[in-house]
Amino acid sequence: MVDKKKSLRRWVMGAAAIMTAALGVQAGTANAAYPDKAVTIVVPWPAGGPSDIAARPLSKGLSEALGQPFVIDNRAGAGGNIGTNLVAKAKPDGYTLMITASGPIVINQHLYKKMPFDAKTDLKPITNLLKVPQVIVVHPSVPVNNLQELLAYIRAQKGNFSWASAGNGTTQHMTGELLKNMTKLEMNHIPFKGSAPAINDLVGGHVPMLIDSTIAVVPMIKSGKAKAIAVTGKQRASQLPDVPTVEESGVKDLKGFESYAWYGLFAPANTPADVVSKLEKASLEYMHSAEFKHVLESSSSQYVGSDSAAFAAFINEDAKRWAKIAPTLNLTLD
Known part of the structure; x- marks a missing residue:
C-alpha cells in the first residue's frame, strides 16, 4: 500500500512538472510570437503635438517591422499625468506602450502634491527617441x-x-x-x-x-x-x-541657460524582458532609417537612440537635474 502511495505521489509530481514545463514553453512561445494583435501606443498629449510627431513615424515603423498595427491613442490632461497613469496601471504584456515628453517622467513629481503613479517604479524605459x-x-x-x-x-x-x-x-x-x-x-x-x-x-x-x-x-x-x-x-x-x-x-x-525636451518610448513595469528587447531592437533599427532621419532634420531634433539600460540611466540623471531646479521655482499645481 505504501509503495502504491509513493508511486501515485511520484506520478502526480511528475505530471505537475510536465505541465509546468509545458506552460513555460507556451508562455515563451507567446512572447516569441509577440505581437500577435494590435498594440496601443498612448501619447499623453493632444494630437499634433511634439510627442505625436515622434510617435506617428515610430508607430508606422514598428507596424512594418513587427507585422501588427501600432495604434496611437492621445490621452491628454494634467500635464501628461492622465495618459501616463493609464500606461503605468496597464497590464504589462507589451500591448499598451507610451511615447511621452519628459514632463510626467522627471518633472511632475516636483509640481504635484499627489501623483497617481511613480514613474521610476511603474514604468519601463525602452528607448530615448530624440532630444529637442x-x-x-x-x-x-x-x-x-x-x-x-x-x-x-x-x-x-x-x-x-x-x-x-x-x-x-x-x-x-x-x-x-x-x-x-x-x-x-x-x-x-x-x-x-x-x-x-x-x-x-x-x-x-x-x-x-x-x-x-x-x-x-x-x-x-x-x-x-x-x-x-x-x-x-x-x-x-x-x-x-x-x-x-x-x-x-x-x-x-x-549665462549658462540651457534646456531641452526629450521624447521616449515606455512600457509598464514588469513587461517581459524579451518583449522589451524586441521593441528596443525594432525601434533602434527604424531610427536609423532615412524616414526617421528626415523627422530629425525637419524638426532640428538630435538623435539619441539609446538602449533600455542607457535610457534609464539618462532619465535618472535628468531627474536629479530637475530635482535641483524645481524647488527654486516655488511652483505647485494642485
Missing part, C-alpha cells in the same frame, strides 16, 4: 527682434504680459519659469493642454509669446506665422541657423 531644444517665439505683431528687446518689452508691460506653454509641468513650462526666475521678469503663464492648441493661439494672436520645442514650432517660424527670438540649446538649431541661442543673446543674467 526649445524655442522662444512671439507673434509677428510683437515689436521685438531679439532676446534683449523682448525682455525690455516684457518689463515695460509691468506685469501685463502673458506667455503660453504646452501645459503645466511640461519642459516648455519649466523652461519659461527658469527664464522668468533668472531674469526676475513679471509675466503670466497660460498653460494649454498640449503644444497644438498653444501654437494655434499664438498664431491667432491671442497670446504674444510661446516657448515650445523646435519639433513643434519650426513650421510656424518658416511660414512667417511666428517670430523666433532664441533657442534654448547649447548650439543653434539646424533648421534655424540664423536664430541665436539664449546664451549667445548677450543677457548677463542668462
